[in-house]
Amino acid sequence: MSGEARFFIVREDKVLVPADRLEITAFTAGDWLQLQAHAATILPLDKGPGSSDFAVELDPDFEAGEGFEWMRLRRLVGRVADAEFDAWGKAAQLLHWHRTHRYCGRCGQATIAHASEQAMVCPACSLSWYPRISPCVIVLVTRGEDLLLARSPRFQEGMYSTLAGFVEPGESVETAVHREIGEEVAIRVGGLRYFGSQPWPFPGQLMLGFLAEYAGGEIEVDGVEISDAAWYHYRRLPLIPGPGTIAGRMIRHYRHLLDGEGPGAEDRDRLRCRR
Numbered sequence: 001m002s003g004e005a006r007f008f009i010v011r012e013d014k015v016l017v018p019a020d021r022l023e024i025t026a027f028t029a030g031d032w033l034q035l036q037a038h039a040a041t042i043l044p045l046d047k048g049p050g051s052s053d054f055a056v057e058l059d060p061d062f063e064a065g066e067g068f069e070w071m072r073l074r075r076l077v078g079r080v081a082d083a084e085f086d087a088w089g090k091a092a093q094l095l096h097w098h099r100t101h102r103y104c105g106r107c108g109q110a111t112i113a114h115a116s117e118q119a120m121v122c123p124a125c126s127l128s129w130y131p132r133i134s135p136c137v138i139v140l141v142t143r144g145e146d147l148l149l150a151r152s153p154r155f156q157e158g159m160y161s162t163l164a165g166f167v168e169p170g171e172s173v174e175t176a177v178h179r180e181i182g183e184e185v186a187i188r189v190g191g192l193r194y195f196g197s198q199p200w201p202f203p204g205q206l207m208l209g210f211l212a213e214y215a216g217g218e219i220e221v222d223g224v225e226i227s228d229a230a231w232y233h234y235r236r237l238p239l240i241p242g243p244g245t246i247a248g249r250m251i252r253h254y255r256h257l258l259d260g261e262g263p264g265a266e267d268r269d270r271l272r273c274r275r
């Protein structure tokens with residue numbers, strides 16, 4: 001990346017933004033002059049030559065004065081462009097990784113940053129750590145004009161979404177889809193189709209989105225990760241996640257498909273018949 005330098009300032013799950021701008025933006029080189037004396041950690045977002053984006057952690061005693069505002073990273077979803085959110089998320093993930101890999105897990109030596117790669121290296125035993133990314137499957141299950149939506153006890157009041165879960169060691173993403181759906185709502189699915197992916201920096205998931213078709217069984221929620229799940233007609237959906245999330249996009253995509261705003265009349269008829 002090249003161009004004017006940008007500074008993405010993150011502390012745990014919050015980001016520091018200029019309070020006086022209409023749009024949420026990273027700090028520019030000009031803004032940075034006021035803040036650089038407080039910098040504790042600065043990491044380039046890209047290790048390639050000419051990187052002009054930086055992830056920054058400030059001194060723990062830095063207090064946001066006038067003109068600055070700490071905002072939860074989560075609140076940026078859908079409020080800034082996708083590429084912008086991904087940059088903030090990358091900054092948060094890199095700083096989290098840097099903070100939690102300061103010592104070698106094998107021999108206990110203090111680690112150092114690799115010169116050219118995004119890696120922390122042990123100078124004593126040469127073990128390397130790369131930023132950790134955790135793959136997760138996220139699945140919209142459909143049955144003709146109905147969508148299977150579920151809520152977790154962690155969700156805001158009234159919110160229903162798609163099913164999701166971490167991929168476990170030794171699993172393909174397809175296996176993870178079938179296992180998660182079986183565990184969470186006890187039904188069977190088929191016709192898996194890859195939809196797309198989204199980095200989700202809370203703290204380091206990569207959401208892999210799939211559409212799946214109902215293939216049998218009765219909904220039975222696990223009562224732990226899922227507190228309620230039901231079929232919803234696409235015209236009578238409950239409160240769903242915003243379009244800045246992959247869950248929100250998959251649900252809207254399917255609704256548009258049935259409403260005829262999306263691609264292919266044939267596809268639409270095929271979906272309607274499948275009840």
Ligand SMILES: [Zn+2]
Nearest residue numbers: 104107122125
């Ligand atoms: Zn070591």
